[in-house]
Amino acid sequence: MELRQACRAAGIGTVAASEHTGRPRLHRALPALSARLVVSLGTPMDIRYGGHARTMQAVVAGLMRPGVATPSLTLRPHQPIVYVDLSPMAAQRLVGVPLSEVDAGGTGADVLLPWVSRLCEELADQPADQRESLLRIRLLERLEEAARLDVSRDAFEALKIIGLSRGQMSVEELARRVHLSPRRLRHVMRSALGVGPKFASRVARLSAAVSRAGQGADSWARIAAESAYHDQSHLVRDFHDLMQTTPTAWLAEEGRNLQGRRHPSP
Structure with missing residues (x-):
């Protein structure tokens, strides 16, 4: 291979x-x-x-x-x-x-x-x-x-689904997909991974938004809409909470890594 x-x-x-x-x-x-x-x-x-x-x-x-x-x-x-x-x-x-x-x-x-x-x-x-x-x-x-630890595989499967859905799946639907109750899903994810499904979905959503910016989306408002944010200000709040910066400041820091790509407008 x-x-x-x-x-x-x-x-x-x-x-x-x-x-x-x-x-x-x-x-x-x-x-x-x-x-x-x-x-x-x-x-x-x-x-x-x-x-x-x-x-x-x-x-x-x-x-x-x-x-x-x-x-x-x-x-x-x-x-x-x-x-x-x-x-x-x-x-x-x-x-x-x-x-x-x-x-x-x-x-x-x-x-x-x-x-x-x-x-x-x-x-x-x-x-x-x-x-x-x-x-x-x-x-x-x-x-x-490496040896395999005896940890619930349901937690890893749920995290994989969250990533594939870009954080846009409800906890109830996610639990149904892995054949657990929402309460049990929260428990197994926190025990194995240290995070619950709601926070993991928030991370996945912002990750998807950052990826869209790197690919050359034309505006942050459009990125917010396509990434399941309520509005652009909701996206800005997540940037601040999860990265301690703003979308514009992040572009200023990482612009050299996005050469040749169109940067989103404010």
């Missing part, structure tokens, strides 16, 4: 290796229904989350939590970073504990993944254009060796 296909089947999503140029700048993690592994191959990373600043070489971040915005990272010049999105199931198998126990702002990866320091050394020794494929190979190897 081709490497990328094998990774997708195993729950390994986006993998990126990059090195920032220019002045230091803030990068906010986007809202997502996935976990993350982020590793610096140079100086340690400065990460802010929940009003606290930490310095870490490598972090594993769990799913977002209600009441706290996504973590932010200060990108510094000549600081090579490798990043990977992991499905909740894959992340749980790698770390060996339920995701409800993994800090959404990032836990030092050496605490949960004792092999990560060796991986950092191996990646640092590789040419930049070969780091992505090596990371994919090593993660596949680790997932093949």
Whole structure:
């Protein structure tokens, strides 16, 4: 099986290796229904989350939590970073504990993944254009060796449906799809993942809106309507609550990553 296909089947999503140029700048993690592994191959990373600043070489971040915005990272010049999105199931198998126990702002990866320091050394020794494929190979190897935890698969199936529906499915319909009562669904999701279906749907909705902006939608009002928000001000409130910024400010921060795409009008 081709490497990328094998990774997708195993729950390994986006993998990126990059090195920032220019002045230091803030990068906010986007809202997502996935976990993350982020590793610096140079100086340690400065990460802010929940009003606290930490310095870490490598972090594993769990799913977002209600009441706290996504973590932010200060990108510094000549600081090579490798990043990977992991499905909740894959992340749980790698770390060996339920995701409800993994800090959404990032836990030092050496605490949960004792092999990560060796991986950092191996990646640092590789040419930049070969780091992505090596990371994919090593993660596949680790997932093949990992044990499966006895955690309700209903929670993962519900989260998958929420993502596919872009957060636009009611809790009642979601519960029906996974053959649980709404109350039982809330319990199994919070126990396994640390979030309930309502909050997960909110994250999925904002993630879909951010994706539409990156694809070149012509206005935030249209994005709000197509992403099941009541109106544009509702979308702005979610940007503030989940990312501690506004749509316009986010575009100013991330505009360089959207080159060649039409930016939404205010």
